[in-house]
Amino acid sequence: MAVYEKQDMSNTDTPIIGILGWEARKNNALSQLGHLPGDIAHPTTFSFPVLYKRIEGAYHETVIMKPSAKVLRAMIDAAKEMERNAVKAIMTDCGFNAIFQQELANAVDIPVFASSLIQIPLLHLMLKEGQQIGIITAYQEYLTAEHLKKVGVSENIPVCILGLDNTEFSKVRSDSLAIMDVDKFEKEVLSVAKRLVDENREVGAIVLECTDLPPFAATIRRETGLPVFDIVTLAHMVYETIAGDRWGKGKNV
Known part of the structure; x- marks a missing residue:
C-alpha cells in the first residue's frame, strides 16, 4: 500500500495512520534498509495507506543522544496537522521517540504510539x-x-x-x-x-x-x-481497531 509524503498526496488519498519521521536519510548505506519489505519506509510494509511526514531537525543527535525540545514541538505541530487531515492514529519512525510519548499523546485527540x-x-x-x-x-x-x-x-x-x-x-x-x-x-x-x-x-x-x-x-x-x-505488528493492530473491516460489516454502519 502507498506510503505518502505530504507533498505527494492528492485529495483522493486517505491515509489511515501518520508517521512522524526523521529528516531525509542522507546516508546511502542506511537508506538500503528502507528498501527491505517490512521496513517502516517500504511501500509494501503496511496493508493500508500511511502519511509520512519528515520532521526538520530530527535525527540521531536530537532524538537519541539528546532529545530536543525543539524537535518535540515540531513533532507536535505535525501531529496536529495530521489530525486536521483526518489521520486516525499517529506513530513515529524511531523507537527512541518513547521519550516523547506522553507529550505527543496529550497534544491530539487520536491515538499515538511513538514507539x-x-x-x-x-x-x-x-x-x-x-x-x-x-x-x-x-x-x-x-x-x-x-x-x-x-x-x-x-x-x-x-x-x-x-x-x-x-x-x-x-x-x-x-x-x-x-x-x-x-x-x-x-x-x-x-x-x-x-x-x-x-x-x-x-x-x-x-x-x-x-x-x-x-x-x-x-x-x-x-x-x-x-x-x-x-512497530509494524503494533501498527497493524492499531489499524484493525480504527479502520479494520475484515467481514465487510462496516459498509452499512
Whole structure:
C-alpha cells in the first residue's frame, strides 16, 4: 500500500495512520534498509495507506543522544496537522521517540504510539510471572529507564536489553560505512537475539525497538522460538481497531 509524503498526496488519498519521521536519510548505506519489505519506509510494509511526514531537525543527535525540545514541538505541530487531515492514529519512525510519548499523546485527540516499546506493559500481562521481556535496541547506552517509564514500563516489569553495538548498523550510524552488507547485518541481528536469549533464560517475548529491524523479525522468531513484537505488528493492530473491516460489516454502519 502507498506510503505518502505530504507533498505527494492528492485529495483522493486517505491515509489511515501518520508517521512522524526523521529528516531525509542522507546516508546511502542506511537508506538500503528502507528498501527491505517490512521496513517502516517500504511501500509494501503496511496493508493500508500511511502519511509520512519528515520532521526538520530530527535525527540521531536530537532524538537519541539528546532529545530536543525543539524537535518535540515540531513533532507536535505535525501531529496536529495530521489530525486536521483526518489521520486516525499517529506513530513515529524511531523507537527512541518513547521519550516523547506522553507529550505527543496529550497534544491530539487520536491515538499515538511513538514507539514499539509501548507494547511492553501488555506483554508483561500476557506472560507468566517471572518471565522477562527482551528488548533489542539500536543503542543500548542511550535507552534509559526514563524512555521505558514514558511508555508505561514500571520498575516491576522485568526487562533485559541488548544493543546492536559493533554491527553493520553501528558502523553506518557513525558514517564509517558507505555501503551496508544487509546479509551480514541480518546475521548480526540474529546473533544479538540469540545472545539475548542465551544470557537471559527467562525471556518469554522479544520487542524490537528499532524501526529498521522488522524485516528480520521472522528470522528472529524462527531461530529463537519466541514471539517478536515491533512497530509494524503494533501498527497493524492499531489499524484493525480504527479502520479494520475484515467481514465487510462496516459498509452499512
